[in-house]
Amino acid sequence: MSSWDLPPDYPLSSDFVRRLKSALATGDKDMVQELICTEAEPVDAVIELANDDWMKEPSAQLPTGALLGLWTLEYKRELTTPLCIAAAHGHVLCVRHLLSRSADPDASPGGRGALHEACLGGHTACAQLLLQHGADPDLLNAEGLAPLHLCRTPASLGCAQALLEHGATVQLECGPDRVTPLHVAAQHGLDEHAQLYLARGASVDARNGRGETALSAACGAAMRSPDEQARCLRLCALLLRGGAAADARDEDERSPLHKACGRARPSLCTLLLLHGADAGALDYGGASPLARALQTTTCAPPAAQHRTVQALLNYGSPSVWPDAFPKVLRTCAQVPAVVEVLFNSYAQLRVSESWLEVVPEEVYQMHEPFYRSFFALAHTPRCLQHLCRSTIRKLFGKKCFYLVPHLPLPETLQKYLLLEPEGVLR
Template sequence: MGNITKRGSRELVADGAKPLEEGPAAALHIRLYEAIMWEDCAAIRVLLRSHPVNRPMTILANSDSSYRLLLNQQTQSIIPIHLAAKHRKAQSLLCLLEHGADPEVRDTRGLTTLHLMLLHWPIISTTWTKPGNRIRRILTDIQNDAITCLRILCEHGAQVNARVDNSNKHSPLHLAITYGTYPVLSILAQNGAHINAVNESSMTPLHTAADMLNKEMMETLIACGADVNRVISSTGNTALKLAVSTASSKAGRTLAAGVNCIRLLLIHGAQVNAQDHEGQTAIHEACFGGREAIINLLLEFEANVNLLTRNGESPIYMYLQRGSNIRDTELLARLLHRSYPLRLTDNHGILPAGIMLPEFYLLRETLIKLSQRPLSLQDICKRNLRNIYGEKYKGHLKRLLPVKMWHSVYGFHDLAYLLK
């Protein structure tokens, strides 16, 4: 069963807040608070004659069911429209907007009404086909209330591209991705949100979603026009490289979910051989991670295993950095089968750290000899065919070539044979 999670729900405490003396102002704040929470629009309209709609109310910090102001209690300030949005009170929100509430008014953290709504969005399972019991129905109703409030805000001029006034400079779309508010993406896009907006780190919402391996959000963003090949200006990373980097550190079901995210990007045109500012590609990242499923997928989409980084590191060099990778001799053989010329050192002549381990002494010596041995013209042709057609089109090539020739190109040889 899903659950509701309130992100960043720490209440805003007004600077220098002091215990509020009971009196006319305190009573007015109590009544307005209660009217908003109970969605008593008639009472809200009356109370707004005495309380400016965009002026903060002072209430007890962390108050739940009790809205009374008591002496010697810590208080907090909250603007009426922020209260209605935070608690998804659609009727109160609409009433306040109709009486001049400014959706762009910010709290002391630099958050607008829309930002606060996204930070307090109810998170429930996205896998339910339909609510199956009373609790699920309640949770679904809560989320529907949030969607209603979001639509009301958008219809009344909320700036869907207003950035949070802090060091991150997140747009509403970035906030939606970060806090898992999946249903809001298409609504924000329909109301003019810039789908390729960048935050302070030059990351678009798709970069953020790919880095988190959130396939549902990635699908929605791509459907709304997200650029799958947009580059992060500071690093040169693409969404594909971020997804590969994150997925390479996962295992089990999380790894499978990561592979699906990578495939989604590749199917929608992600450039598999795009290089970042250091010259690394997705296959460099995948080889360092050593996850066979990711490496195979990138090879299926024609990843080039012979590209070098600015420091002269090949994908096979990255693979040989880690001892755990080297022990998978079958995958190592497959990579060696595609690598020509075999580059074992970087620009400084340094060998990968993994094969410098004592247990790999014989393998290291064999690989060094193999890298120094020129290939025959036949072997070079085979490698070129594998690199041109890759795994993706080998079935098509099988229909064109004689069976014996195809097996000589794609037939698997174990590591012992390759390293003779």
């Protein structure tokens, strides 16, 4: 019978657990230390910190999910040990004391050991102590993940270093998605972790269960804050310098560029294009990176909403099929710079006054100078300067971004050739 099946030494209803939970909730480190180091017996006592067994307790208040029918027949408890609690909260002295009393560093009645807890919390000193006392650096938790896979924050870098120094497997594929530690670092934008793993021999283009490389995982991850985005950009640059395939496809034939465009990250898209990503690649659904960029235009920061579309077109992406332009106008009307960049990628595209119906009146009024110039083209051809631009761009093809800056032209004309928006159409 496993520890999970045995009654806990300290059930949820016990006075010990009540005092422990109170101390943890208030951050009373002294009380936590006293309880788990002096009162808890035996040293590897099983402690029940939570019990979601509302189905067996009629008086229990049902969680919201149950009221929606999202309940499970599974009996769930949070079981732990004094050592796990100490490691999870970074109590180094407690960890040392418990280990000196021969606490089992790999005990995990709740499916997660003390080393897992230390890594999740980024507590390097605790992780080092556990490893020095024989903790298994590749021990899998209940989800099938090793400690390295739980190093998910910048603060956990020291834990990752300690794990590798004690023999952790850098190329270990874990969990239902068969991810490596490098995939985890990529998903969380941890550039220093990635550098550490690559230096220890991690395969830069290893695939997970969905066919993603670390670069693909990084490009598809949600990075919300500027700091997260900056770290992710550094990580992707590191992977590309390390030989990562810029155009590696996942099981849906999506490339890293597809995913970066879907996340509205122009700097990352430009980086991928500079390293040879195919601007015209199609996924299984027939979507191009440009289509993904147009779909997420309104999600991009205001100062960069047109940059991804501009970069893709300057690296040879085919433009949108002319008959589909009204659909693009409907989606991107509130971002006229995107409409302008895309419209200028055609040598000649007939403007229909019926398109006015897809531009909301309030959007038209907000950007009236642009839309007045746009619909004025329904009655007149494009100017000679634009036609010259189109001819040069057609001649340069996919090399526009590289060749235009070498032309003996003023910077303003170079920007014009590279579709820099002006706010009006001529």
